[in-house]
Amino acid sequence: MDLLHRLVTAEPLLALFVTIALGYLVGKIKIGSFVLGGVAGTLLVGVVIGQLGVNIDNGIKGIFFALFIYAVGFQGGPQFFHALNRRSLNQLASAFVMCFTGLLCVLGAAWLFGLDRGMAAGLAAGGLTQSAIIGTAGDAIGKLGLSPELIKTMQTNVAVGYAVCYIFGSLGPIIMVSWFLPIIMKWDIRAEAVKLASVLSGGHPELDPGQFNAARPIATRIYEVAAISKAIGISTLAIDRQISDASVEAVYRQGKELELGDTTIIAAGDHVATTGPIVQLEAAAILLGHEVRPPNGLLLVQENREIILTSRALCGRTVGDIHDQVNVETRHGVFLTAVKRMGLDLPVLSKLELKRGDELHFTGSPADLNRVQAKIGYEITAAAVTDFVFFGIGMLIGLLIGLIEFRIWGIPISIGSGGGCLLSGLLFGWLRAVHPNFAALPVGASNFLRDFGLAVFVGIVGISAGPQALVAIEHYGLTLFFLGVGVTLIPQIVTFFFSYHVLRIRNPIEALACVAGGRSANPAFAALLTKAGNATPVVSFTVTYAVANVFLTLWGPLIVGIIAKNAS
Structure with a gap:
């Protein structure tokens, strides 16, 4: 002692x-x-x-x-x-x-x-x-x-x-x-x-502890456009509108990637890479054709990005309202996966009201995320310094x-x-x-x-x-x-x-x-x-x-x- x-x-x-x-x-x-x-x-x-x-x-x-x-x-x-x-x-x-x-x-x-x-x-x-x-x-x-x-x-x-x-x-x-x-x-x-x-989600069922909805995670699938597909002769933007919350990320024709734009026209035999919630990809399969394996060496870069909400136009609005009011061209390839407030996870439900300072987690291609980031707020980066x-x-x-x-x-x-x-x-x-x-x-x-x-x-x-x-x-x-x-x-x-x-x-x-x-x-x-x-x-x-x-x-x-x- x-x-x-x-x-x-x-x-x-x-x-x-x-x-x-x-x-x-x-x-x-x-x-x-x-x-x-x-x-x-x-x-x-x-x-x-x-x-x-x-x-x-x-x-x-x-x-x-x-x-x-x-x-x-x-x-x-x-x-x-x-x-x-x-x-x-x-x-x-x-x-x-x-x-x-x-x-x-x-x-x-x-x-x-x-x-x-x-x-x-x-x-x-x-x-x-x-x-x-x-x-x-x-x-x-x-x-x-x-x-x-x-x-x-x-x-x-x-x-x-x-x-x-x-x-x-x-x-x-x-x-x-x-x-x-x-x-x-x-x-x-x-x-x-x-x-x-159930009320907040607009009637969607609530799961028990330990359960999760396997149809919700974001995924990418590649489909071969069938000869009888209704997608033949229409633009990728039109396809985006039909498959709603999923989006066309790339189009390959005879093994070569096309330069993708809203006016790119789909042809029979094209391989179309589509990203979105799995439940929406089912609609893409019906429209385009059967799923195929990705070709060797294919690289489709996706990014998880955290953005702080500062936009006055979005603050005070619900997730569902924003989704319904934003057109397909704007929300193309951008998927909200989580919302945090003061470090706490909030339920990503249609009636969740967003507030300034909320931390929004998105998945999408870097180009798509860059397009919408300025309309939402600013990115949280690992390189941020005091x-x-x-x-x-x-x-x-x-x-x-x-x-x-x-x-x-x-x-x-x-x-x-x-x-x-x-x-x-x-x-x-x-x-x-x-x-x-x-x-x-x-x-x-x-x-x-x-x-x-x-x-x-x-x-x-x-x-x-x-x-x-x-x-x-x-x-x-x-x-x-x-x-x-x-x-x-x-x-x-x-x-x-x-x-x-x-x-x-x-x-x-x-x-x-x-x-x-x-x-x-x-x-x-x-x-x-x-x-x-x-x-x-x-x-x-x-x-x-x-x-x-x-x-x-x-x-x-x-x-x-x-x-x-x-x-x-």
Whole structure:
């Protein structure tokens, strides 16, 4: 033990990286379907290692939290601003009611049980499972002008409150959305998800988990034009119109490839290469003739390309509407295979409404994809690099915003560097979606900033809290745990029935997804997806999740400003 103490005293970063490694290892341990997670695991391991008396510069903690929260804002910026519209107003209201009810529960618990600012913020962070509150509240506490000892005590209480309340804070929403609410409402989640998918897809059947529609993958087939084929003497464009969602990619005559154009005329004996969904290729076979093997050395290049949607003409429209309105010449050879929003896969259904910033996955020839790309948005390329000019400006603006102090009902409030970088990240993330030539921050880079920034921050919080954590847990004990249970459950129950009866969010899948998203509860969302067996909860969750992330993060300094009691 003495050797360990000398090592971490000589090089405190040893303790930090050991904490991160062990914390994420502990976070992988599964108890049934429950996983603690790397963040909570790192915090708990940090508290243990902190008993060695490790001292790590708080400046490191501040830098990495600012990077983490900026990345969170940058990734959620496009969807946050696009969610602010009339069509999703009831879901936005549901998310705000959830966040506001959670805030009231925390303030009520602090008043009834005499919690200090730090412990109340920790209760909010753990009970509402919003790790960012640890940083924004701790930052606000540091600006209260109190003694260093008192500030450290209350910042420790934030971490303690989070650690004690986090486990049920994660488990509670899972119970609510996957068991309790469906039971009392007599809902069959899987049946309702199948029903909703059928409505969204225009009546197409929904498959069971593990099944897939083998007729949908994009394929290329070569057909020999029969002597009696109706395709003889007509153009390739006319054939495209007849076979709808499939398209002619190449024509070979006597072993030589013809220069393909809309006016190319098909003759008997031609070999016609056709690409499209297999179900559409059946129509091509009927029109052209029997399938043949491709000739030796044939090369038909196809590309999978990811394009970010920025076109105002397409935003807000459904997939089916766009398909029906775009002519064959435009959509020739271009096939939509997947849609992602905020990293989540959306069901590619005819009634799926596209939003600015959606990631659209296409398959087609490079020439066809180049033709339509400018009409859709901009390509995500593997060679994308971080625009450090705008990244630096974004961080600068966020830190400056954090210095602003204002008053609400006479209470001094400052959102701090964490809240400032969140708002700046939201702004620059939106700027990137609207003007793709600026503020590039590739997904891999932003994911690393987010995950590593949070890991370092939480590790330092746990290590710094170590010496005082056991005292705080002994003082508050089970009282704090049960307060966390109340903060976890009450907002969900109130918001669910308010949303159902007042906001009229009656569809079971959408209602449950709003509960999970309004709590920014990823484990609950994962459980709901498992029960649903399809991606129907994704859209409602995404809207409410984006809004909840912003409000819950801002609750940290608000709680510190409203509650007047300091730690004794």
